[in-house]
Amino acid sequence: MPILKLMAPFLIFLLIGAGETKIISRCALANLIADLVPDGYARYTINDWICLAHSASYFDSMRISRQEEDSARRYGIFQFSNMEHCSDGCRSSLNICRTQCTNFINDDLRDDIRCVMKIIRADTGFDEWRVYGVNCKGKDLARWIQGCTIVKPWDKWR
Numbered sequence: 001m002p003i004l005k006l007m008a009p010f011l012i013f014l015l016i017g018a019g020e021t022k023i024i025s026r027c028a029l030a031n032l033i034a035d036l037v038p039d040g041y042a043r044y045t046i047n048d049w050i051c052l053a054h055s056a057s058y059f060d061s062m063r064i065s066r067q068e069e070d071s072a073r074r075y076g077i078f079q080f081s082n083m084e085h086c087s088d089g090c091r092s093s094l095n096i097c098r099t100q101c102t103n104f105i106n107d108d109l110r111d112d113i114r115c116v117m118k119i120i121r122a123d124t125g126f127d128e129w130r131v132y133g134v135n136c137k138g139k140d141l142a143r144w145i146q147g148c149t150i151v152k153p154w155d156k157w158r
């Protein structure tokens with residue numbers, strides 16, 4: 001019992017830490033993607049990206065989750081896996097994006113977007129994410145950028 005009492009503040013801290021969220025606005029994310037990703041890159045539109053981010057994390061850039069089926073941990077707005085996309089030191093990883101998973105739960109989403117670009121260059125594309133197939137593939141995705149003013153890089157120079 002005394003040890004539990006001693007640990008209580010630490011446990012509470014852990015619980016709060018695990019529950020941390022940061023929701024990114026849909027249109028802000030769309031603009032960041034428009035800035036970094038060439039139009040039609042790997043055959044996808046911005047709508048596909050936004051649908052994926054919503055399906056994966058509900059736009060929560062600090063989301064960490066644990067997958068029941070493979071016990072992988074997933075990080076950030078695109079839920080990168082610690083077995084395939086990044087390394088968190090907890091288990092061996094293919095580490096396709098050559099980075100630490102903690103880089104996918106910080107405020108800078110540019111490296112997250114570049115990691116997605118690297119993943120979707122392969123044949124499987126967004127099918128790498130099971131949730132994409134379930135929620136986005138072949139669906140009408142227009143609503144995902146509805147109401148957003150998207151300024152593409154070349155528009156800024158006009």
Ligand SMILES: [Ca+2]
Pocket residue numbers: 103104105106107108109110111112
């Ligand atoms: Ca990041």
